[in-house]
Amino acid sequence: MVRSNNPYTASIAQWQAAIEQGRFDCEFGRIYGREQVAVWRINYLEALRHFAARYGSEGRLVVARCPGQMNVMGMHIDYGGMPSVRMAVRGADTLVVARAAASRRVRLASFLRSPGAAADRFKPIEIDLEAILPKARVAERQALMDYAGQVCRQRLERTGSALASGWSALVEGQLVYLESYFRGRVVLGGFDGLVWSSVSPSGGMSSSSALVVATALAAMGVHGLVPRRDMSEADLVDGLGTSEWMRGTRGGTADHGGMILGRAGKLVGVGVFPARVQGEAALPDEYAALVLDSGVVREYDEAVKEETVIAYPLGAFIARELVLPQLGKSRAVRERVLYLRDVVPKTLELSLAELYRVLGQLPQQTSLAELAAEAQAAGVGAHFEAMYQREVAGKFQLLSEDTPLFIRRRCVYGLAEQDRVAGMLAYLNAGDMATALELIRISHDGDLDREVEDEVLAQLVERAERGEERAQLRFLPGGYGRMTPAYDRTVRVVNRFLTAEGPTAGAVQRLGAGWGGNIGGLVHRTFVDGERRDGFAEMLRTELGHEPELAVAVPGEGAGLLAAPQGG
Structure with a gap:
């Protein structure tokens, strides 16, 4: 069922005429900047033209847009419920032109407008809604995760891999979520759509998540559903982000938060579960957010992931059920630990020194079998089983009961990165660029696979008890373990050049899921469009061995539907 009097639909002729006549110039200026209005007139008209060429020009269409995003601080932590510093990237957009269909089939074609990528890189897809929609509702995050686990397990049995190779699974995931969310209110029908994108697929701007958000907004639009009115920002972010698990990935939702909660000119603290804005800071005028293709091809290690x-x-389970009881913490205090993010002094009524003692009791290495036995011996076997069914069962196809699990280094990294997020916003707002940039370099170090030894934590206990500023968790890298030597070298080459120029010249780190792809960070504009630009570019060519694909990212507006032209 499609609602009538939809203010977001117009005929293709009406969209084209309004854009050509400049009636969207103010809106394009607000979204993309006044100097880019003419460029985006061309882009939108190109998307409309490709839609008409493939699906015809009859009917009424919606136009959805979603920017790419950049993670400035807070890598790999959103699935632990922890926030990150994000920016929607102005001028890197995924557009979806869509029209409701009479059938229960979704047809999508793609046109990629990204340097070095073929326009037809992603082949057209067709999705039968009757074949993918579950009988049970999966609108809640846990139910959606469980259903995604079933889908991935079946895919593993069928193909030998839990990870879907094509882009169809990304769209299918959000359609499953939308149908369940609106079940009983709106019947999800089919639609035809053209996906036009200038978001680099190299990694680092979350092109896959931009596809998910843009196609979901378009699906809502053709049904007369308005994002933020008919679905809250929290449900948009957390639901659409979790829907990507159906592809076989195990990421978080903050990429989607950066896209939906983006604010022009601002770096935004994006919290998750529920999604919300947790602070913001302006990007200083003299700095640019830089995204650079490292030239290192990303090769996922699914087992490590x-x-x-x-x-x-x-x-979180170990801290709540096995460590905190030894400190005499009551059940009421321990039950505050729902996610790893909650293992912090304020929540647990601990000093920083006491937190370091807690972290020192996390095992450096264990396994699911060992944890189950330890929980049973401590009298919390039932709690372990409940956690296992909720968080583990059916969701991780490559883990066995005896797979080595490096709990301490991973969790120390996550908690330290969470503290770096708070520090980044605080230092930016205070104008302390030297320390803000230092945190970027420390964050990158945290992606190496290094243990956090007992001696290091013991020293931090002593320093915290003395009240040393540098004893804060944010200055401890941790060890998340998603780095490769070639990828690490690229980052260090750039940072070595910048630090030689002074503590406020800039800093970069890895972007995205890890193992390769883009790198990025904050760099003083003298190296981007000022007097040191040529020297910086020459260093990149010499050290990286190729002409670098470099983009300057500007904080932009979040995703949404374009209101149809008046009279449309």
Whole structure:
């Protein structure tokens, strides 16, 4: 069922005429900047033209947009319920032009407008809604995760891999979520759509998540549903982010939060579970957010990815059920630990020194079998089983009961990165660029696979008891373990050049899921469009061995539907 009098639909001729006549110039200026209005007129008209060429020009269409996003601080921690500092990237957009269909089929074609990528890189797809929609509702995050686990397990049995190779699974996931969310209110029908995107697929701007958000907004639009009115921002972010688990990935939802909660000119603290804004800071005028293709091809290590993701819920369980009781903490205090993010002094009524003692009791290495036995011996076997069914069962296809799990280094990284997020916003707002940039370099170090030894934590206990500023958790890297030597070298080459120029020249780190792809950070504009630009570019060419694909990211507006032209 499609609602009538939809203010977001117009005929293709009406959209084209309004854009050509400049009636969207103010809106394009607000979203993309006044100097880019003419460029985006062309882009939107190109998307409309490709839609008409493939699906015809009849009917009424919606136009959805979603920017790419950049993670400035807070890598790999959103699935532990922890926040990150994000920016929606102005001018890197995924557009979806869509029209409701009479059938229960979704047809999508893609046109990629990204340097170095073929326009037809992603082949057209067709999705039969009757074949993918579950009988049971999966609108809640836990139910959606459980259903995704079933889908991935079946895919593993069928193909030998839990990870879907095509882009169809990304769209299917959000359609499953939307149908369940609106079940009983709106019947999800089919639609035809053209996906036009200038978001780099190299990694670092979350092109896959931009696809998920843009196609979901378009699906809502063709049904007369308005994002933020008919679905809250929290449900948009957390639901759409979790829907990507159906592809076989095990990521979080803050990428989607950066896209939906983005604010022009601002770096935004994006909290999750529930999604919300947790502070903001302006990007200083003299700095640019830089995204650079490292030239290192990302090759996912799915086994390591599962091991790193599972560490957070296991670490939260160990702290809540096995460590905090030894400190005499009451059940009421311990039950505040729902996610790893809650293992912090304020929540647990601990000093910083006491927190370091807690972290020192997390096992450096364990396994699911060992944890189950330890929980049973401590009298909390039933609690372990409940956690296992909620967080583990059916969701991780490559982990066995005896897979080594490096809990301490992973969880220390996550908690330290959470503190770096708070520090980044505080230092930016205070104008302390030297320390803000230092945190970027420390965050990168945290992706190495290094243990946090007892001696290090013992020293931090002493320093915290003395009240030393540098004893804060944010200055401890941790060890998340998603780095490769080639990828690490690229980051260190750039940072070595910048630090030689002074503590406020800039800093970069890895972006995205790890193992390769883009790198990025904050760099003084003298190296981007000022007097040191040529020297910086020459260093990149020499050290990286190729002409670097470099983009300057500007904080932009979050995703949404375009209101149809008046009279449309």
